[in-house]
Amino acid sequence: MSYSVEIKNLDLSFGAVKVLRNLNLNIHEGEFLVLLGSSGCGKSTLLNCIAGLLEVTDGQIHIKGKNVTWAEPSERGIGMVFQSYALYPQMSVKGNLSFGLKNAKFPKAEIEERVARAAGILQIEPLLDRKPAALSGGQRQRVAIGRALVRDVDVFLFDEPLSNLDAKLRADLRVELKRLHQQLENTMIYVTHDQVEAMTLADRIAIMKGGLIMQLGSPDEIYNRPQNIYVADFIGSPSMNFLEGTLKNGSFAVDDMVMSLNGYEWVDGPAADTEAVIGIRPEHIITGELVASAPRQYEVTVDLVEPMGSDTLVYGKLGKHSLRIRMDGQASVQVGERLPIGVDPSRASLFDKNSEARL
């Protein structure tokens, strides 16, 4: 299997601050990889390193099997789309699209042809003679994508491209991006802090924290089998419920409640007795008629109800622990009510309390 982008032992420091630490990442041909993390985790820095806009402190970057660590951004076969669009304000849309090609001294006819093709794909033909100031946010971002498209690059880099758009447009453009990826089959590396974008777009997600990759995996793996508490907490909204307790003889005890873990998929076989944290997603807590068939059953006291239409969020107390529970939008729940719930250990996540790693 050939890799499109390989990052080998990459280090990057700004003075004494180490932003990226010995980072290794291999990205497959045609893959849509999302770098996800809160601000300051180094995800944009990593993207800038791949683009060649930042000089790396140590390590190598290979694109298409070629070592491009010292290459100029324009020589790397990448196209980049920025959060602020970064369109050249004094050039028309056409000028923006053809600027890169003119710098690369392409013949005029080919420039025309490529601009026309990109404009066709992105449906911006009627806008070609306009200045960026006369475009809406969505149109600007489309032009910015077009600027990468005309150069016929191997790798697309997106730096939070949808963050400046309003919610509805963001959802629309997200779908369009996914379509574009299916159509072009290019490698795309996409930086975002929005987990919905990450989950919907990615073939694989790399969750970053403090310059390190916490977990690299498919959206399904990240969501269902988070490797550590950070990832488990970061993904999912509302976030996962965590309960601290002890692990003893294959069952988990929180205060005086004991739950057998039959059906839980251990990483390395059943773990030894230890202090542990169990994580249960709000949407994995069983309510309603299905509670009777759930492996474990409890009762919570309802604290607060947030009806959101499509579903209802219930905040409840299990003993002295708070729980967030996602219920059907039509469920009618009253504050103070005793609500029966069920838990399925096979859908829970267990973490070591000290190492925070999945058990």
Added chain:
Amino acid sequence: MADISAAVGGAQASADTLSGPRGPRPKRAFSSTNIIIYGTLLVVCLYYILPLYVMIVTSLKGMPEVRMGNIFAPPVEVTFEPWVKAWSEACTGINCEGLSRGFSNSVWILVPSVIISIAIASVNGYALANWRFKGSEVFFTILIFGAFIPYQVMIYPIVILLRESGDGITNVLRFFYEDAPRVRLMGSLSGLVIVHTIFGMPILTLLFRNYFTSVPEELFKAARVDGAGFWGIYLKIMLPMSLPIFVVAMILQVTGIWNDFLFGVIYTKPETYPMTVQLNNIVNSVQGIKEYNVNMAATLLTGLVPLVIYFASGKLFVRGIAAGAVKG
């Protein structure tokens, strides 16, 4: 109050739902605040405009009328004689060509100084803002420090520098061509152009650097990904979007260099005196009678160039100052 609003509201609106203040609050045109503000502004305006009025009026009077001493009175008989005399006949020492020669000298000093200093400073500012190199901050600090050194300290060293570098250039030229002419920088227009270019550098570089740092960094990154180099980005991206700051720099330099007296009087000689120096020599000549009307006309003529520049580009000036000043 309730009575009034009910009466005004009349039949249409029911009084109980709409009593009390409603709609925009009424404003009085002649409130005490307004009278104080506009009064003060008016007085200040008069204070500034009065000297200009006196100058214009006096410059249009003949000497007999000036001698009557009524400086605020408009001219009884309008004459342009003083303007003509100031431009082409007024004497400084033995030379009686008026200000015209000073004007052409000033133009020959102004145009190259403005173009060269802005060209260099804009590239400086661009490099310091976008292409940070090792020690660029130190370099910038030193440059800015230069803006605070009093000119007077530099006068004599620059005299020597101009003299010696002129000789140096001559020697180099004569090494290649034996009969090359002697290059003089001290006392010549080109020497003064060099001085103005150097002294304009700190403040202009600061101005351009601040403007270019306010340009989004992503634009610069996008241009690099698109394969543009140092000059490509400067000429095709940065230059076209920084017209306001170029206008600001131009205005600063034009007024600064045109109004300069000190460098003009030191680094040139009588044949190459700029207009300001010549104006001083006309106004301050101790021989003969004081022709106030000619002096006023000469002063107005000298001030005309900066004035025209301000009026022609005022709007851009404000825009550029705001753009360059806000972000640092």
